[in-house]
Amino acid sequence: MKYTSQRVAYWFFATCMLLFSLQIVYGFIMGFAHMGMDGLHDLIPFNAARATHTNLLVVWLLTGFMGASYFIIPDESGRELYSTRLAYIQLISLVLVGVTAIAGFHMNWWEGRKFLEIPRPLDYVVVANVLLFLFNIGMTVLRSNKYTATGIVLYVGLVSAALLYLPGMIYFSNQTVDSYFRWWVVHLWVEGVWELIMGSILAYLLIKLTGVDREVVEKWLYVIVGLTFLSGILGTGHHYYFIGTPSYWLWIGGIFSALEPLAFLGMALFAIAMYRRSGRNHPNKVALYWTMGCAIMSFVGAGFLGFAHTLPQVNIYTHGTLVTAMHGHLAFWGAYAMIVLAVISYTMPLMTGRKLWNTMPALLAFWLSNIGMLGMTAAFAVAGITQVYLERRLGMDFLAVQKEVEVHFLGLVLAAALFTAGIVLYIYTFIKFGKPTAELQENIDTEDYPVRESHAALGGA
Amino acid sequence: MMSRSQARMFFVGGTILFSLVFLFLTVDTLIKVPDLTHARNITPAVDRGKQIWESNNCMGCHTILGEGAYYAPELTKVVERRSEQWLKVFLKDPQAMFPGERKMVQYHFTDGQISDLIAFLKWIGETNLNGFPAKPVLKMTATSAPASAAPASHSTVTAPAMFSQLCTACHAVGGNGGNIGPALDGIGTRRDTTWIDKWLIDPQAVKPGTAMPTLPMSNDERAELVKYLGELK
Ligand code: HEM
Ligand code: HEM
Numbered sequence: 001m002k003y004t005s006q007r008v009a010y011w012f013f014a015t016c017m018l019l020f021s022l023q024i025v026y027g028f029i030m031g032f033a034h035m036g037m038d039g040l041h042d043l044i045p046f047n048a049a050r051a052t053h054t055n056l057l058v059v060w061l062l063t064g065f066m067g068a069s070y071f072i073i074p075d076e077s078g079r080e081l082y083s084t085r086l087a088y089i090q091l092i093s094l095v096l097v098g099v100t101a102i103a104g105f106h107m108n109w110w111e112g113r114k115f116l117e118i119p120r121p122l123d124y125v126v127v128a129n130v131l132l133f134l135f136n137i138g139m140t141v142l143r144s145n146k147y148t149a150t151g152i153v154l155y156v157g158l159v160s161a162a163l164l165y166l167p168g169m170i171y172f173s174n175q176t177v178d179s180y181f182r183w184w185v186v187h188l189w190v191e192g193v194w195e196l197i198m199g200s201i202l203a204y205l206l207i208k209l210t211g212v213d214r215e216v217v218e219k220w221l222y223v224i225v226g227l228t229f230l231s232g233i234l235g236t237g238h239h240y241y242f243i244g245t246p247s248y249w250l251w252i253g254g255i256f257s258a259l260e261p262l263a264f265l266g267m268a269l270f271a272i273a274m275y276r277r278s279g280r281n282h283p284n285k286v287a288l289y290w291t292m293g294c295a296i297m298s299f300v301g302a303g304f305l306g307f308a309h310t311l312p313q314v315n316i317y318t319h320g321t322l323v324t325a326m327h328g329h330l331a332f333w334g335a336y337a338m339i340v341l342a343v344i345s346y347t348m349p350l351m352t353g354r355k356l357w358n359t360m361p362a363l364l365a366f367w368l369s370n371i372g373m374l375g376m377t378a379a380f381a382v383a384g385i386t387q388v389y390l391e392r393r394l395g396m397d398f399l400a401v402q403k404e405v406e407v408h409f410l411g412l413v414l415a416a417a418l419f420t421a422g423i424v425l426y427i428y429t430f431i432k433f434g435k436p437t438a439e440l441q442e443n444i445d446t447e448d449y450p451v452r453e454s455h456a457a458l459g460g461a
Numbered sequence: 462m463m464s465r466s467q468a469r470m471f472f473v474g475g476t477i478l479f480s481l482v483f484l485f486l487t488v489d490t491l492i493k494v495p496d497l498t499h500a501r502n503i504t505p506a507v508d509r510g511k512q513i514w515e516s517n518n519c520m521g522c523h524t525i526l527g528e529g530a531y532y533a534p535e536l537t538k539v540v541e542r543r544s545e546q547w548l549k550v551f552l553k554d555p556q557a558m559f560p561g562e563r564k565m566v567q568y569h570f571t572d573g574q575i576s577d578l579i580a581f582l583k584w585i586g587e588t589n590l591n592g593f594p595a596k597p598v599l600k601m602t603a604t605s606a607p608a609s610a611a612p613a614s615h616s617t618v619t620a621p622a623m624f625s626q627l628c629t630a631c632h633a634v635g636g637n638g639g640n641i642g643p644a645l646d647g648i649g650t651r652r653d654t655t656w657i658d659k660w661l662i663d664p665q666a667v668k669p670g671t672a673m674p675t676l677p678m679s680n681d682e683r684a685e686l687v688k689y690l691g692e693l694k
């Protein structure tokens with residue numbers, strides 16, 4: 001850590017840990033409800049549990065992106081943050097909006113559209129909050145005289161994410177148009193601008209952890225985000241097959257969304273190639289695990305499992321079934337949850353000055369959570385494929401099919417328990433690090449482990 | 462090999478090009494959607510229905526147009542599947558229709574709100590969805606059947622509209638219909654018409670604690686049903 005203001009990131013990450021824990025609790029409520037144990041129905045009906053689960057997910061990921069930006073942007077720009085006070089105000093107001101929204105869900109108050117459940121009046125507060133964040137980061141970049149590709153791609157990603165939130169706030173009385181613009185938020189976020197955020201954080205971590213030359217990493221970063229938009233923008237069409245839009249979306253969406261995995265494949269290959277070239281034996285192995293894991297799991301969850309149901313011939317059967325939930329879990333985990341956990345693992349030793357890397361709990365956290373999540377994905381997959389076969393192919397009644405797949409939700413809950421054990425260990429490690437220190441820890445991650453000459457030359461080639 | 466500035470050009474150029482194509486297609490889509498969705502049929506009632514739909518987050522359990530949650534049935538074609546009459550009764554007290562099943566919230570809707578919701582569901586059911594939901598290819602013969610096919614094959618009596626709209630959701634005749642209540646084949650031999658009449662007026666009075674709901678119907682409709690059931694021998 002070169003600048004004291006980077007420490008604000010710690011409080012964003014601590015908030016992440018808290019919201020993430022709560023998200024998991026609501027996941028279990030739904031898992032049990034699917035098994036027929038809906039004892040909480042009168043207090044927390046399924047729709048409230050679901051909205052809380054997914055909104056907490058989105059909020060903790062955004063909080064993580066913000067924390068990561070507050071750490072990375074000063075580093076990339078070579079100066080202190082424009083204002084730490086604004087950062088704290090912004091964090092507190094974000095948490096207040098989140099708490100209000102979630103309390104509202106439990107009292108049947110919402111906008112009521114999938115992933116956009118936050119009531120409209122609160123949307124304005126969210127927008128104000130994000131503008132504050134962008135202003136703070138933007139001023140930091142502007143006041144410096146250093147513009148790196150990593151910093152710029154990160155900033156472009158953050159600004160576009162804010163802009164794309166706006167079409168989701170408009171009311172349309174035609175459900176088809178409503179849905180059309182809902183996807184501008186949901187799809188263009190996760191398969192568009194969030195990939196810029198993920199790609200730039202990944203690039204930053206790879207530069208730091210592997211010591212590969214910035215010139216090489218950033219060239220690939222541009223190629224990958226180029227591929228993202230090339231496929232992802234028209235790829236939005238894979239949500240426009242069956243919602244009352246013209247039929248040309250069947251082939252436009254089919255072709256371009258089938259290309260989307262290329263960007264994720266690019267990221268995985270890029271990370272592996274950089275790791276191979278690595279000239280630095282970085283001591284923070286756990287951060288490297290999370291970074292490499294993110295690159296690989298995002299390809300499996302988003303690229304491979306996304307491709308599995310993206311062609312219209314398949315999607316007409318899987319559309320709106322548990323198959324989608326299978327893909328949603330591994331994609332969000334691999335791409336976005338893991339990148340946030342990777343940044344946290346990388347920055348904690350730097351912020352707190354404690355070299356607690358590679359402890360047993362930290363390593364176990366990585367393996368248990370990933371194995372658990374793969375198990376959950378498998379449980380959703382079996383339930384989803386059974387549902388498609390019985391309900392969509394054989395025409396069996398919805399509720400009868402749900403009875404058939406109940407047993408797979410037992411599998412889901414068991415795998416989720418393993419996953420949760422991993423996350424508990426992660427949070428335990430987080431707490432062990434303690435609070436950030438006031439003294440600057442310049443380059444504690446690299447000074448003892450210099451770049452080896454021969455590899456440095458290779459990296460620059 | 463590509464240089465960094467060429468890579469940046471690829472990113473910036475690609476993004477601008479594909480954004481423009483996407484905006485162009487968006488305009489074209491917005492021009493065509495009113496026809497595909499019969500937007501002229503979006504009456505104030507349909508709009509009110511949509512707002513009730515959203516302000517209760519029905520999408521948090523159900524899917525509509527295939528979007529939403531996976532906890533409760535897909536509703537785009539529910540009017541076609543169940544009939545308006547059935548929905549009217551169901552939305553009054555959802556749990557009564559599916560005793561002991563996965564629970565829906567009891568919203569205590571007024572009759573006005575119910576008819577707005579039905580107007581919304583009816584409008585959306587007529588949207589052109591490019592073939593979704595797909596017809597089951599390997600359809601099993603006995604599991605479920607469209608309500609209109611309910612009259613028993615071996616019986617010459619035709620069922621009153623009320624029967625095929627409401628009762629077949631729970632009762633089967635001639636192998637067609639739901640299985641929440643017992644099959645009603647031969648009910649005319651098992652029960653006399655006075656019993657059936659009393660039963661339909663208030664099942665709880667005949668058999669306290671029964672899962673058969675009290676269904677709203679006029680005297681004429683009830684008489685028609687009793688006559689029909691009495692002839693199922
Ligand atoms: C990190 C990236 C990704 C994330 C986080 C993600 C997440 C999700 C989520 C949460 C949904 C459900 C959305 C809703 O119904 O509102 C969804 C749907 C879908 N995703 Fe992804 N996804 C990602 C990438 C991809 C990719 C690369 C593809 C294609 C190759 C893809 C194909 C699909 C398809 C076809 C659906 C629609 C499923 C349906 O019809 O029900 N996704 N995704
Ligand atoms: C650990 C325990 C977890 C359990 C038991 C769990 C369970 C569930 C269940 C039952 C649903 C609802 C599916 C439906 O509509 O019926 C759901 C939705 C969802 N969960 Fe989880 N979840 C857990 C953790 C997570 C994590 C860690 C993530 C993200 C990384 C996540 C992301 C999502 C998403 C994106 C959806 C919406 C999926 C869609 O609409 O297709 N969940 N979860």
Ligand SMILES: [Fe+2]
Nearest residue numbers: 187191236238
């Ligand atoms: Fe998508």
